[in-house]
Amino acid sequence: MIESANSTNDLPLEASIPDGAVSLESVLCTEELRRRPWRPPDYGKENCALVALAGALADSPRTILQTLAETILEVTQSDSAGVSLLTTDDGGKRFYWPAIAGVWKPHIGGGTPRDFGPCGDVLDRNIPLLFSHLERRYTYFLPITPPAVECLLVPFYVGGKAVGTIWALKHDDRRKFDAEDERLMGALGKVASSAYQSLVSIDDLKFQIAEREKAGTALHELTNVLETRVRVRTEELEQRNEEVKTLRDQLYKENVALREEIDQASMFEEIVGASPPLKGVLARVSKVAPSDSTVLITGETGTGKELVARAIHKRSTRSSRVFVSVNCAAIPAALIASELFGHEKGAFTGALQRRIGRFELAEGGTIFLDEIGDLPSDTQIALLRALQEHEFERVGGTSSIRVDVRVIAATNRDLNAAMAGGAFRSDLFYRLNVFPIEMPPLRERQEDIPLLVAYFVDRYARKAGKTIGNIDRRTLEILQCYGWPGNIRELQNVIERSVIVCETETLTIDESWLRHESLKALRPVQPLAEELVARERQMIEAALAASRGRVSGPSGAAARLGIPGSTLESRIKALGIRKERFKAP
């Protein structure tokens, strides 16, 4: 119901009027309204209006408000009607007009200040108010045409809280508002309020759901993107790992092959010497090379065991394939099995990757197992199996690997003594000793010394960019009489050093470089006797080589030399010649 702005409960409107504002004459007394002719309630009209509002229920809050404005316009027969709402984005400093029907419709979106305006007055007092000529009290209405001759405002509630007003205007004096208009506006306002509230809540809920769905979709998409990225990255890494592994294996193989090739290029050279013992060795090399037999080369250090092993490979049907050399003494016992047979990833601490062994590397070629006497006993068993069955397992592996590899082994140890002492398996020895070759020590082939000296001088002089045409006679004598415990390697080193320090065209050596105990043999006071002994040894060894180690008999060495077999036997013994070296394999 409309109350007078002058009632005792009223807020003093004057208090909110700024200086110079117009008088209160625009606010009409309730009595004035009540004095107007009474009309019976028009429920039919009200029902139609409620149906119109109900029809807008399923729509947006803005449609509800516009429908409300239009029904108010109709039921109150006013010229303009609308809804004012407090702004929310600035803390409620203004009223804005979201919905207007009738003449003022073009002013949708306009508004009034919160603190000095008709809507503010209604909210402050929380009662309906009736104004005449708004523009007289609130001068900012002056430019708005046509003017509001009479204005009826009722509070608009949302969720029980007054958030704005519903208003109706008459722009002329033809008909005035009455109590029935106030009743209708109040009733329609209530229905619109709850509808508006529900729609705002639903909209809010929809917004929240949409936001959550959006966030959920974004999260899902992000997860998908991340999962895809992780999968792609993992696949890439796996592929790279695989490539790296392949490349590493390949590189390792190539490295080894290259190393072997370099070794071969620098080491394979003519086996210099014409002494019968060396000729005997070379004859055996030529015989065994084309076969695939396992060869065991024995002999003192530096006698040329590796050189001979390479010569066998070079003359074999496998010469175009790789020659892989393994020095069993140079590899720690714990690693030798993995070096020979390879290992699987994780086979032991530090086995980070699968690695193929020398046997696999040597596929189709020759493996040279140097210093075989130093092989630990457990690896001897594995080697025995590889020799017998031509297959082995990688360390930590379970499947057998078959290889086609020729084995040449060498040692400077006395394997018989090692077997007797239990350090070397006899079954392995017999497997290796299929075709034995024993390298004669240099002291047993002194006649090779001049040839070897000439060969090494030429080689190192060329390397040093020097011209050395002669060898000092005394030097040669010293070299020939020296015992050469280090054999050809020692001779090679002495010559290399001598060439480096040599400043003339004649090579001399520094005697102090030779071990003195080995020089005891040097007897310069008896050069003829030495010469004779050397010549005798040379002739006997040549005869033994020609007769393949046979002393007696028509084709024996004694017959070739024209002396009795017993005489030859005693000379062989006296000169320390080992006739078994000349025997045919």
Ligand SMILES: Nc1ncnc2c1ncn2[C@@H]1O[C@H](COP(=O)(O)OP(=O)(O)OP(=O)(O)O)[C@@H](O)[C@H]1O
């Ligand atoms: N008859 C030869 N003619 C030329 N050079 C030789 C001859 N014999 C050996 N050599 C050279 O002597 C050096 C030692 O030879 P090699 O390495 O083959 O000996 P080894 O018996 O395997 O020695 P170790 O027992 O110490 O391993 C090598 O540089 C090799 O080229």
Ligand SMILES: [Mg+2]
């Ligand atoms: Mg060697």
